Amino acid sequence: MSEVFAGIEAALSFGSLLANVTGVSLGILFGAMPGLTAAMGVALLIPLSFGMPPVEAFSMLLGMYAGAIYGGSITAILVGTPGTVAAAATLLEGPKLTAKGQSRKALEMATFASFFGGIFSAVALVTCAPLLATAAMSFGPAEYFALAVFALTVVATLSSGAMCKGLAAAFVGLFLSTVGIDPVSGDFRNTFEIAATCCAPRSSARSSASSRLREPAPRPSSPTAKPSGSRSIPKNSARGRWKAWPRRKAPTTA
Numbered sequence: 372m373s374e375v376f377a378g379i380e381a382a383l384s385f386g387s388l389l390a391n392v393t394g395v396s397l398g399i400l401f402g403a404m405p406g407l408t409a410a411m412g413v414a415l416l417i418p419l420s421f422g423m424p425p426v427e428a429f430s431m432l433l434g435m436y437a438g439a440i441y442g443g444s445i446t447a448i449l450v451g452t453p454g455t456v457a458a459a460a461t462l463l464e465g466p467k468l469t470a471k472g473q474s475r476k477a478l479e480m481a482t483f484a485s486f487f488g489g490i491f492s493a494v495a496l497v498t499c500a501p502l503l504a505t506a507a508m509s510f511g512p513a514e515y516f517a518l519a520v521f522a523l524t525v526v527a528t529l530s531s532g533a534m535c536k537g538l539a540a541a542f543v544g545l546f547l548s549t550v551g552i553d554p555v556s557g558d559f560r561n562t563f564e565i566a567a568t569c570c571a572p573r574s575s576a577r578s579s580a581s582s583r584l585r586e587p588a589p590r591p592s593s594p595t596a597k598p599s600g601s602r603s604i605p606k607n608s609a610r611g612r613w614k615a616w617p618r619r620k621a622p623t624t625a
Contacts, residue, residue, distance in 0.1 A: 375497060387430040390423070394431035398438020402454045403446055409439035409455055437489055444481040449474055 381387065394416070401412035412435045420428035443455030448465035461481065468477040510518075523541065530537020550561045 381426045382430060384426070386424070386427045390427040390431040391434040394434025394436075395438035398435040398440075399442035399445070401435070402439035402442025402444075402458075405446055405452050405454050407439075407454070409436045409443075409457075412436070412439050437485075441481070441485040444485070445478065448477045448481065 382391075397416070398409065398412055401407045402409060413432050416432060416435050420431055423431070440455055440457045443453050443458030444461045444465065445454065447453040447458040447461035448469055451462065451466040451469075453459050453462060465477045465481070468474060526537055526541045527534070530540075546561070552558070553560055
């Protein structure tokens with residue numbers, strides 16, 4: 372535990388906090404712009420952190436990543452386009468609240484959930500990472516085979532009713548896992564296919580956007596919904612969601 376307290380003391384120094392605030396601010400800007408992901412922001416920030424002390428550099432990089440993950444929910448709520456992949460689930464409720472004039476409420480909920488979820492994930496990482504590392508180092512061929520069978524079993528269970536689509540998605544995922552550098556021979560595998568796969572969605576999105584621009588704008592059938600009541604989170608509503616936040620954050624932390 373002495374190493375943990377020493378790390379907390381180093382992370383709470385003035386330089387580390389300043390670097391963390393800078394990284395979070397830049398990360399929110401990156402995450403709020405669709406197309407600029409958290410990994411891209413960290414990659415662009417790495418050259419700027421070469422001359423910094425290690426603790427401050429890692430504080431800035433972690434702040435960039437965490438801020439970008441949160442910033443993706445801003446455009447998901449206000450525009451209906453997630454800035455990052457992690458904000459895809461925000462599309463289920465965020466745009467609906469914005470249509471009702473309660474965008475501030477949705478943003479406050481996303482902010483509180485991101486803050487408490489990040490704290491919970493950090494505590495879980497500090498406490499569980501050594502145990503998981505010890506268990507992972509003891510894995511052998513039999514354990515990896517059993518894990519692969521378990522993954523396919525989960526796919527078959529979740530795909531009940533649409534087995535063909537589930538298996539097709541699983542096979543596509545297995546194919547994408549073969550892309551890259553072979554860990555044994557060091558050869559490049561299927562690199563051309565993944566480049567074409569990345570370019571295909573962009574071409575489809577470009578054609579879809581151009582076709583929508585050519586269409587005439589439809590007339591609204593009903594007036595825009597007016598804000599109902601308070602636009603921020605009521606105190607009784609916030610207390611009622613305390614029990615739901617840990618339940619929703621547990622799968623993400625795992």
